[in-house]
Amino acid sequence: MEEMVLGLQKKLRVAVAWAQDSNTIGAIDEAVKNGLIEAVLIGKPSEIQKTCMEGRIDPDKFMISSCGNEYEASQEAVRMARNGDADIIMKGLVGTDKFLKAVMDKEKGIMIPGAVLSYVAAIEVPGYHKLMFITDPAVIPFPDLDQKISMARYAVEMAGKFGIEKPKVALIGASEKMSRHFNNSVDYAIMCKMADRGQIKNCVMDGPLDIFLACDKGSAVIKGVNSPVDGDADILLFPSLESCNPFYKGLMLFGKGELAGLIRGTEKPVIVMSRSESERSKYYCIALSCLMT
Amino acid sequence: MVLKTLNDLKKLVEGGPRKKLVLAAAQDQHSLGAVVRAWKADIIEPILVGDKETIQNICTENNYDISGLRIIHEPETDKSVEMAVRMVSSKQADILMKGKVGTSTLLRCVLNREWGLRTGNLLSHFALFEVETYHKVIAVTDVAMNIAPNLKDKIAIVNNSVNCLNNLGYVMPKVAVLGAVEMVNENMEATLDAALLSKMNQRDQIRNCLIDGPLAFDNAVSLESAKHKGIKSDVAGDTDLLLMPDIEVGNVLYKSLVFFAKAKVASIILGALVPIVLTSRSDSEQAKFDSILLSAAASKW
Numbered sequence: 264m265e266e267m268v269l270g271l272q273k274k275l276r277v278a279v280a281w282a283q284d285s286n287t288i289g290a291i292d293e294a295v296k297n298g299l300i301e302a303v304l305i306g307k308p309s310e311i312q313k314t315c316m317e318g319r320i321d322p323d324k325f326m327i328s329s330c331g332n333e334y335e336a337s338q339e340a341v342r343m344a345r346n347g348d349a350d351i352i353m354k355g356l357v358g359t360d361k362f363l364k365a366v367m368d369k370e371k372g373i374m375i376p377g378a379v380l381s382y383v384a385a386i387e388v389p390g391y392h393k394l395m396f397i398t399d400p401a402v403i404p405f406p407d408l409d410q411k412i413s414m415a416r417y418a419v420e421m422a423g424k425f426g427i428e429k430p431k432v433a434l435i436g437a438s439e440k441m442s443r444h445f446n447n448s449v450d451y452a453i454m455c456k457m458a459d460r461g462q463i464k465n466c467v468m469d470g471p472l473d474i475f476l477a478c479d480k481g482s483a484v485i486k487g488v489n490s491p492v493d494g495d496a497d498i499l500l501f502p503s504l505e506s507c508n509p510f511y512k513g514l515m516l517f518g519k520g521e522l523a524g525l526i527r528g529t530e531k532p533v534i535v536m537s538r539s540e541s542e543r544s545k546y547y548c549i550a551l552s553c554l555m556t
Numbered sequence: 557m558v559l560k561t562l563n564d565l566k567k568l569v570e571g572g573p574r575k576k577l578v579l580a581a582a583q584d585q586h587s588l589g590a591v592v593r594a595w596k597a598d599i600i601e602p603i604l605v606g607d608k609e610t611i612q613n614i615c616t617e618n619n620y621d622i623s624g625l626r627i628i629h630e631p632e633t634d635k636s637v638e639m640a641v642r643m644v645s646s647k648q649a650d651i652l653m654k655g656k657v658g659t660s661t662l663l664r665c666v667l668n669r670e671w672g673l674r675t676g677n678l679l680s681h682f683a684l685f686e687v688e689t690y691h692k693v694i695a696v697t698d699v700a701m702n703i704a705p706n707l708k709d710k711i712a713i714v715n716n717s718v719n720c721l722n723n724l725g726y727v728m729p730k731v732a733v734l735g736a737v738e739m740v741n742e743n744m745e746a747t748l749d750a751a752l753l754s755k756m757n758q759r760d761q762i763r764n765c766l767i768d769g770p771l772a773f774d775n776a777v778s779l780e781s782a783k784h785k786g787i788k789s790d791v792a793g794d795t796d797l798l799l800m801p802d803i804e805v806g807n808v809l810y811k812s813l814v815f816f817a818k819a820k821v822a823s824i825i826l827g828a829l830v831p832i833v834l835t836s837r838s839d840s841e842q843a844k845f846d847s848i849l850l851s852a853a854a855s856k857w
Contacts, residue, residue, distance in 0.1 A: 408742065441756045452755035453748055456770075457740045461786065488759070 264387045264394075264521055267425060268550045271299055275553050277534075278303045278349035280340040280365075281333040281357040283310040284538070285318050290545035291353075292320045299553050303328055303349060305336045306356075333357035337365035344373050344531045351552045353534035359401075366526070366533055373530040379403075379413035382535070383421050384524030385551060388514050391478060396422050396430070396498045400507040401535065402526065408450045411500065412463060415454065417527035418498040419466045424554050430497035432458075433477030434470020435506070439488050447471065447502035467491045470500070474510075515544075523547035525555060532556055557725035558796075559693045562686045562820050562846045566599070568724060568853040574601040575852045577833070578649035580640035580665075581633050582606035584656035585614050586837055590844035591653065592620040597845075599852050603649060605640045606656070607631040633657050634665075641665045644673055644830055651851045653833035666828050673828035678702070678712035682720055682826050683810060684850055687819040690777060695721060695729075695797040696813075699806030701825065707749050710799065711762060714753065716826040717797050718765040720854050729796040731757075732776035733769020734805070738787055746770065746801035753799075766790055769799070773809075822846035824854060831855055 277294070279287060282304035288311075294300045303326045304311050315322040330336040337357055343349035352373075354362045366372050367380065374380065382401040385394050398414040399406065406414060415432055422430035434451040441448045451470035458468035469492040475482035480494035501507035514520040522544045526533040532552035536545055559565065569575070579591055582604035588611070591602045604611055604622075608629040615622045630636040637657055643649040652673070654662045666673045681701040686693050697717045702709055714731060721729040733750035741747045750769030757767035768791035774781040779793025800806035813819040821843050825832035831851040835844045 440759055441752065441761055448755075449748075449752060453740055453742075453751045456751035456754055459754075459788070460739050462739055 264385070264523060264547050264550075267523075267554055268297070268299070268547075271550060271553050273553065273556070274298060274300060275350040275556055276301050276303065276348070277351045277353055277549060277552075278305060278328075278340040278343045279353045279355050280305050280362060281330075281336040281355040282306045283314045284356040285314050286538070286540070286542050286545060287353070287355045288314055288320060289318055289542045290549060291325070292318070293542070293546045294549040295324055299550060300351070302326070303343065304355075305330050305339050307331075334361050334365065337362045338368075338371065341365045341368070341371060341373055345371070349531070350556050351532045351534065351549070353549070353552075354536065356538070359535055362535065363526075366529060373533070375528055375530055378528035379410050380526065380528040381406075381410065381414050381417055382524055383414070383418045383527055384511060384522050385421065385425070385547075386511060386514055386520050386522050388518045388520035390518050393497070394425065395478075395496070397507055397511055398498070398500055399504060400501075400511045401504065401524070404504045406503070408453060411450055412454060412457070413528070415463055415466070415468070415498070415500055418500065419464075421525070421527075421555065422497050423465065427497055428465070430466050431492045431495055432466045432468040432470075432498040432500060433472045433492045433496035434468065435474060435477060435499050435501050436471030437473060439472050439476055439486070439490075441471070445471065466498070472496075474499070521547060523551035525551055557727075559684075559724065560691075562684065562693060562822055562849070564693075565724070565822070565846075565849045565853040569599055569849070574598065575650040575855045576601045576603060576648070577651040577653055577848065577851070578603045578605060578640045578643050579653045579655050580605055580637040580662060581655040581657040582627070582636075583610035583614060585618060586844065587653060587655045587835070588614055588620060589618065589841060590835070590848055592622060593841075593845050594848040594852075595625070599849055600651065602626075603628065603643065605630055605636045605643070607636075634661065637662055637665045638668075638671070641668065641673060642671050645671050649830075650855045651831055651833065651848075652828075653848070653851075654835070659834060662832075662834070666832065673830060673832075675827065675829055677716060677827040678709055679825055679827040680713040680716045681823060682717050683821055683823040685813050685819045685821050687813055687817050689817065692796070694777070694795060696800065696806065696810060697797065698800060699803065699810040700823070701803075703803045705802065707752060710749055710753060711756070712827070714762060714765070714767070714797075714799060717799075718762075720824075720826050720831075721796060722764055723854050723856050726796060727764075729765045730791040730794055731765050731767045731769075731797045731799060732771045732791050732795040733767060733799045734776060734801060735770030735772060738770055738772050738775050738785060740770065744770075749801075765797075768792065771795075820846060822850035824851045
């Protein structure tokens with residue numbers, strides 16, 4: 264993650280919706296201090312200033328834009344992105360549903376027409392020998408085939424920005440076998456063939472694979488599974504939000520991981536983080552959105 | 557081992573014990589001609605079940621020398637079919653062949669739960685073509701039996717055919733799952749099934765073969781065409797077995813090969829305890845003979 268931050272060149276403008284959140288402001292402050300961004304904090308000026316003071320942060324280094332409620336603040340951030348007044352938008356203390364409603368608004372939002380809205384996260388965890396990209400822990404509950412294909416493409420694109428030219432994509436299941444009891448295995452087989460045929464580009468793909476086969480070379484040897492992913496996955500694509508989300512939270516909590524995640528499918532990067540995320544992870548999200556711009 | 561011509565099948569039966577072929581409702585000139593010829597060529601040991609007098613008359617009229625052949629007299633068609641099937645299930649014969657009886661009657665007996673030839677597998681049609689423009693024989697399935705196989709059926713059809721090819725000496729036959737295109741297209745069911753079959757093969761859930769698909773017909777049989785499209789495949793251009801998406805495609809391909817490409821063909825029914833020779837009147841004399849030859853080569857009893 265630090266390597267990613269060091270590679271960043273451009274200074275970009277981040278608009279934060281309903282910004283009076285100490286964690287968010289802390290992360291923004293760090294990014295401003297490091298010269299990655301300049302920030303527009305949208306919300307109630309008095310509360311933003313108060314939050315800054317509490318965190319011993321000088322509010323004058325941010326632009327502050329006044330807004331009456333959390334939905335309006337979200338709309339304002341989206342409007343700024345549309346007009347080119349912001350390069351990146353970020354969720355503050357507003358609920359994710361309200362924030363995304365503004366993002367996805369058919370007329371005033373910033374969705375790429377026809378694109379699937381999904382979430383990709385890069386995870387750094389001491390127990391794995393390299394960065395790992397996961398999708399989707401946050402947006403699509405039960406992705407269908409088309410959504411899974413988009414998820415894979417977004418993750419491959421993100422890995423590419425990290426300089427990984429042909430990432431190994433593991434399509435995660437409970438077992439490596441095809442089974443009519445696991446509908447996802449059907450989607451996975453179809454996706455693998457699409458990757459073979461160049462319909463999903465710039466990656467090596469295999470699935471279904473369980474986490475062991477995806478991330479541990481020894482397991483593949485023991486199980487006798489001959490997989491091009493070879494226990495060396497860069498990307499883990501999960502069958503559902505409810506499998507991906509606990510996986511990443513488990514890594515954060517028990518594996519001492521750090522995460523940088525982004526919404527995909529939008530015209531400009533959109534940062535949405537769980538309120539309980541660490542300041543460090545939030546900072547990495549900002550850096551990642553700079554990388555993806 | 558790869559077969560270049562249908563005649564190469566002879567190498568597989570030469571030297572071994574002659575397989576016993578039982579012809580059910582044998583009073584049929586077309587079948588008798590082929591059976592007698594195969595007998596004379598030392599490919600099989602025939603047993604004729606049917607109306608003895610009619611059988612003898614047909615043979616006399618057509619100059620088929622059947623002296624020394626075993627004939628079991630049973631004038632009633634249904635009973636003669638039952639008797640023939642029972643001979644196979646009690647291991648007195650290795651191959652079943654249809655004579656003067658409807659296909660449905662024969663199959664009903666084959667599928668009889670008590671004395672039939674059920675294995676629990678789906679029955680499927682297997683055709684082996686020798687066509688001048690391809691560098692070896694090519695098997696095609698299913699062109700005549702299963703109308704619109706679903707994924708489960710296709711797995712069974714592949715397994716039947718691969719098992720047969722293994723018996724013919726192919727250790728790792730190359731199986732192309734045919735589509736209209738080589739790309740996966742969600743609106744084309746055949747391409748989705750092809751992707752699933754490929755993955756099941758990679759995961760050893762379908763064994764003893766190498767599966768790739770979807771492949772369009774040209775990519776399946778022409779390496780140049782596969783290269784042109786940039787397909788990386790161990791199967792493309794060197795296919796041993798073509799799996800058809802449905803009977804319409806299969807039947808048209810089968811007949812185009814025979815009529816336009818002047819292909820030679822041998823075909824049998826698989827999935828029962830033993831190979832079943834089920835030729836139709838419209839098949840050439842040669843095709844009937846080659847089908848018997850194929851059944852003898854594929855018989856593992």
